[in-house]
Amino acid sequence: MITKYLFVASMGLASLFSACQSAAPTHDGGSLDSTALQAISEESYKANVAQLASDEFLGRKPFTKGDTLAVNFIADRFKELGLQPANADSYFQEVPMVEVTSKPKNKTLNFQGPQGSINLNYLDDFVIGSRKLETEITIPTTELVFAGFGIVAPEYKWNDYAGLDVKGKTVVVLASDPGHYDKNLFKADTMTYYGRWTYKYEEAARQGATGVLIIHDTKAASYGWDVIRSGWTGPQLDLANNAEPKTAFEGWLSADAARALFKIAAPGTNLVEQALKPGFKAVPMQVSTTITLQNNLRYATSNNVVAKIEGSKRPEEVIIYTAHWDHLGVGEPVNGDSIYNGAVDNAAGVAALFEIAKAFKAAKVKPERTVLFIALTGEEEGLLGSAYYTDNPLFPLRKTVANINMDAFNPTGETKDVSVIGYGQSEMDNYVEHSAAKFGRIVQGEKNPSSGGFYRSDHFNFVKKGVPGLFMGSGNTYISTDTLALNLRKEALKGRYHAPSDELDAHWDFNGILADIRLFFDIGYTLSREKTFPQFKEKSEFRELGLKRLTK
The missing domain is CATH 3.50.30.30 (Glucose Oxidase; domain 1)
Known part of the structure; x- marks a missing residue:
């Protein structure tokens, strides 16, 4: 059960927090940075997904050969993109685990x-x-x-x-x-x-x-x-x-x-x-x-892979992009295939980290706050990598502006709407709406709120520490009018969750994925040029945690 802090807001505390609260982005973010957005490439994105989800990586289960291959691949990509190591001079944060x-x-x-x-x-x-x-x-x-x-x-x-x-x-x-x-x-x-x-x-x-x-x-x-x-x-x-x-x-x-x-x-x-x-x-x-x-x-360590772009004006303040690199490894065969490749879940998210990093590097105006990129371990085993990071943060949580988490993208096509998991929890909703409007998109709540999706991915460990976390994906209103092709894609991709069939193949449509990646970038880019800290909304059960975090 989430610990709930009793919080009484005196006038003094209200004054303290007023400078840290924002109901909407404060920069003039009506225009998009086209140079940054053009850096997001289908070719490189697809290549990175293909590599991470290949049989060579053996389903990327921690403690296996796939673990070593995955974290080294990710660290090498971060270096190639010109990102700095985020754990002193290392791209790795060791996570002690027991199997x-x-x-x-x-x-x-x-x-x-x-x-x-x-x-x-x-x-x-x-x-x-x-x-x-x-x-x-x-x-x-x-x-x-x-x-x-x-x-x-x-x-x-x-x-x-x-x-x-x-x-x-x-x-x-x-x-x-x-x-x-x-x-x-x-x-x-x-x-x-x-x-x-x-x-x-x-x-x-x-x-x-x-x-x-x-x-x-x-x-x-x-x-x-x-x-x-x-x-x-x-x-x-x-x-x-x-x-x-x-x-x-x-x-x-x-x-x-x-x-x-x-x-x-x-x-x-x-x-x-x-x-x-x-x-x-x-x-x-x-x-x-x-x-x-x-x-x-069996005791061993896995790794979160960590890299950063240092802020130009307020480097001590950090926006964190996360995506988990791990999947289920080699398991029970299904139709003769025992490698759980995890292409959608979540090679797709890790590859998005690289594209967003490219966009930040290409932006005309550099981020004023530090942008931290973390490829997390152990999500499939109970959100372990994010739990370890939030217990052992590389930046103080009171200086952590928000977590933007990417876990599985929709490969069936581009949608007009955007679905926010846990819509109504924090002012991050406002940032999504602000950025979505630039792309002509609208924001909806989650498709299936009864699934408890807000508690099922890595952003939740940040939320439990009082840091607003954003988890979102595509919506239901598809832009394509070719319903036959769309339905064929949906049918072909159905039933792949946590199955060996979660692979990259010809059925994927990258238009929607790239549209969502551009949106993820613009939300973080807007935050990176602000001085405000988004807060949990008044009716959120995490609001007091968020306010308390800023005083630590």
Whole structure:
């Protein structure tokens, strides 16, 4: 759960912050720097995506040969572009990690209940593992408790753990948050952090639970079981110095497995339906199981790749562009292909860093603030590279103006509109609108706010530290009138998320990607010539964090 600071704004503090707040860009940014924009090239962009997403890079998983190839390639590109190293004289920021390969000792789990017993199969019915840094974890017996959504949210008057002692027990919880089911609860269709799987694991650990199992639902989670099966198995990374409390095991149940589990549990009337309503009380299922996990631990370091263009007037103030370089490596074969190349996710974003750097270097008026470019590690493993950077920043966070994060571009075509993930959170929205207008584009909120996209990429670690983060992409209104070609591209590119088929091929249309890159550049370029610091908006749950950050 995001820490919320209590903040009382006195007149003195209001005066202090007034110079740092801006509702809109203050420079005369009505015109575009054509020289800078012309530096953004389809040819070089495509070449960099092709290289990063090639089979040679083996899916760019940290701790593998693909890691070394990727970070060296990125550092070399930064040097070639004339960017300065950002970590003293180095282009690398080492990120100490531990790789945990966690598997159940048995491929089936037996559950005993008052209405019978069932055996669930690993991968097909459940996924389970542990982030405990122990080689073997044995839980002789643990009782299951259905704890609704597994949420404690005082501001929404919701507490699924009220009066419940889960020490030694395993909590079974639903995906997402109550607003997904009842638009009068929480933020309706817009998922809160309480709906994220990361929060559910964290809260179960805070409550002292032995384990936690999330019931998968494709609509609520916004991805299918195949993503669970591939993403939560095999080697998993964590920060080596991560001292946050953890349950002994974490996992997921398929929807069918959960239904089977409820059938053998103590009789209850529509427990899931009851859990969707305020006032739900957790229910012991009277089901038990025995779990033994075996962990293989490997300690090593990965790297964030860091480079900068120093500001001409206020070099101590920094605007940070980020894109994660990592993907899923070599995994379970799909149609004979086992390399998860990650072209859209996120070779596309890293290649955009290079194009934006080229534009800044070519700009007629140089940035007054420093522009920092970070290719982050470990995003797919839980936003690890950005978590490490925000805990160990190269520039003080109180001097960090904003984070502009690029994670996956839309290769299906150019759109008139722009979609801002987490629209309404900060004054970065105003900068998007200001720059979009120059290109004749309009700004919309995110397409699927129930997916919790605002909490699912690297900008969120900056947000948790009080730094406004921008995460955006193309919209829904396509410029092309050739609907047949557009639909053929969409069909050809469908289903590639976290799959070996996420490759660069002839189906890609680069017009929309380049249009979005130009927009990303202009937003940061506008910020780079200002003295103001954009803030979180008044109704944002991160506003107090943002104001507090500036006083540190």
